[in-house]
Amino acid sequence: MTTHAPRFWRSIPQRYNLQGTHCTRCNEYFFPPRNVCPNCRRGAHLEEYTFKGTGSVVTYTTIHNATEDFERQTPYNLAIIQLDEGPRVTGQIVSALEGVKIGMRVRPVFRILGKEGERGIIYYGTKFAPLLEPSCSHDKISSQKK
Amino acid sequence: MVSGIVSYGVYIPRFRIRLDEIARVWGDGKEVSEGLRVFEKSVPDLDEDAVTIAVEAARNALRRANVDPHRIGAIYVGSESHPYAVKPTGTIVGQAVCSSSSFTAADFEFACKAGTAAVQACLGLVSSKMIDLGLAIGTDVSQGAPGDMLEYTAAAGGAAYLIGREDLAAExxxxxxxxxxxxxxxxxxxxxxxxxxxxxxxxxxxxxxxxxxxxxxxxxxxxxxxxxxxxxxxxxxxxxxxxxxxxxxxxxxxxxxxxxxxxxxxxxxxxxxxxxxxxxxxxxxxxxxxxxxxxxxxxxxxxxxxxxxxxEEIRCQAPSVQDYIGSAEYLDYAMYAKHKGKLRI
Missing domain, CATH: 3.40.47.10 (Thiolase/Chalcone synthase)
Incomplete structure (x- = not known):
């Protein structure tokens, strides 16, 4: 069978943890990572940067007719998300088929992105879901103890 | 040597099916749910498996106590639904939680107690000071054959425990x-x-x-x-x-x-x-x-x-079990069968 394992393996840091780059000179963030800062060029100071993954929905569409790899998942939402550090990424939004809104806050979630059939490797990576903040607070716990 | 839980995190998929809905399909009646004292069960999303659930639980555990993942010296994952027969779930979890590459990993299998076996293994390494922190995970997208009694309860979820010697939330x-x-x-x-x-x-x-x-x-x-x-x-x-x-x-x-x-x-x-x-x-x-x-x-x-x-310091830094239980979306049997891959095309 044909496998794309090496190609997938090379992009694991970006797919799993949104690893990009940051130019400390102009303070611009890049995803996917760039080898050259388009603003500072030779004067750039690029460092690896792992994005928090939180951001806001810029726009989205609901896919009803998907390519072969995704046809069993329809309907699903595909969005452009502006990460809090600046870059925009395209990704699926899960757990909110009806509830997606422009401007909605999202967080990263770890999901299956695809599979090489029944026998091949499984591609894991980042999708997005609505923010889930812990409901508990120190005040609430203290009041429970009284 | 005092060892214990430095942090913990859970993950429960948001989809549920009511047992009465399963009973409706198989003609078993409502007494099944009452007899089992189980009313709903969690169902993984189409793109979730034991690995994705383990990663979400582990990330919650790290977030709860704000622990540097590079301190982790062992990742043991217990499950009876590891997606690979050969390729450890722990390798994927390690990369996804940004641990260093300097850790040992293995997948455990002991039906429903593989997760606590992983806790014991981490305790051994931590208590002997061979590692600083161990990450023990129990995760499953459990299987029950259509119409079998197991189908009424076989659910999906995960829990991750950081085992260490310092800053213990519980000994x-x-x-x-x-x-x-x-x-x-x-x-x-x-x-x-x-x-x-x-x-x-x-x-x-x-x-x-x-x-x-x-x-x-x-x-x-x-x-x-x-x-x-x-x-x-x-x-x-x-x-x-x-x-x-x-x-x-x-x-x-x-x-x-x-x-x-x-x-x-x-x-x-x-x-x-x-x-x-x-x-x-x-x-x-x-x-x-x-x-x-x-x-x-x-x-x-x-x-x-x-x-x-x-x-008290760490509890509120990650979603609680009740947070996940309270966030539920219900499926009928047809959608449940699709989510669980019971339909072979």
Whole structure:
């Protein structure tokens, strides 16, 4: 069978943890990572940067007719998300088929992105879901103890 | 050497199916749900498996105590639904939580108690100072053949525990295991669904092993049920943990906070560990918790846990078990079958 394992393996840091780059000179963030800062060029100071993954929905569409790899998942939402550090990424939004809104806050979630059939490797990576903040607070716990 | 829980995190998929809906399809009636004392069970999303659930639980554990993942020296993942037969789940979890590459990893399998076996392995490495922190995970997207009784309870979820020596949210005072060759439930290589011995899974399997491990630990530590504020027993359904608590002398009040099976079903390797997390979510410093897992085949691991002051500092930094239980979207049987891959095209 044909496998794309090496190609997938090379992009694991970006797919799993949104690893990009940051130019400390102009303070611009890049995803996917760039080898050259388009603003500072030779004067750039690029460092690896792992994005928090939180951001806001810029726009989205609901896919009803998907390519072969995704046809069993329809309907699903595909969005452009502006990460809090600046870059925009395209990704699926899960757990909110009806509830997606422009401007909605999202967080990263770890999901299956695809599979090489029944026998091949499984591609894991980042999708997005609505923010889930812990409901508990120190005040609430203290009041429970009284 | 004092070792224990530095942090914990859980993950429960948001989809649910009501047991009455499963019974409607198979013509079993509402008495099944009432008999099992289980009303709903969690169902993974189309793109979730034991790996994705393990990663979400592990990230919650790291976030809760703000732990540097580079401190992790071992990742052990217990599951009976590892997506790869050969390629460890722990390797993917390690990369996804940004650990260093300097850690040991292995996948554990012991039916529903693989997660607590992972905790024990981490305790050994941590207590002997061979590693700083160990990450023990129980995760499952458990399988039940269509129409089989297992289908009513086989659910999905995960729990991750960071085991260490410093900044403990809870000390593990001791553990005791009881293991025999008891063929009550199994799945042969290459088979999609497990088989079980029906009622044989009760007395000679669940009750004998849970009671023996629990009594063994209390004897070893010189404790009795009254010494504990809470207790958690493996939850294959809503009846067994209640009955075994009665047999051992624990009250309904002691097990109530950790009884999560009526709303999410049996999460297999994660079951007793999610029950413990739900108890840690409400426990106060100084409380003691008694936990006993059960894995078919068969064995039980019992733990005595003492909650420390630090629990108050870390508890609210990640979603609680109740946060996940409260966020539910219901499926009918057709969508459930699609989510579980029961439809072969």
């Amino acid at each position: 593990i005072e001791g553990f005791y295991s009881f293991t025999t060759d008891t063929p009550d439930f199994w799945r042969r290589e290459g088979m999609p669904y497990p088989e079980h011995s029906g009622r044989f899974t009760g007395e000679p399997a669940y009750f004998k092993h849970v009671v023996s491990a629990a009594r063994g630990l209390m004897e070893r530590l010189g404790t009795k049920p009254d010494d504990y504020d809470y207790a958690v027993f493996h939850q294959p359904n809503g009846k067994f943990p209640v009955r075994v608590a009665d047999m051992l002398g624990f009250s309904r009040q002691q097990i109530e906070p950790g009884m999560i099976v009526p709303m999410i079903g049996n999460t297999y390797s994660a079951s007793s560990l999610i029950g413990l997390a739900a108890t840690l979510d409400i426990a106060k410093p100084g409380d003691r918790i008694f936990v006993t897992s059960f894995g078919s085949g068969a064995g039980s691991d019992a733990f005595s846990i003492a909650v420390k002051d630090r629990i």
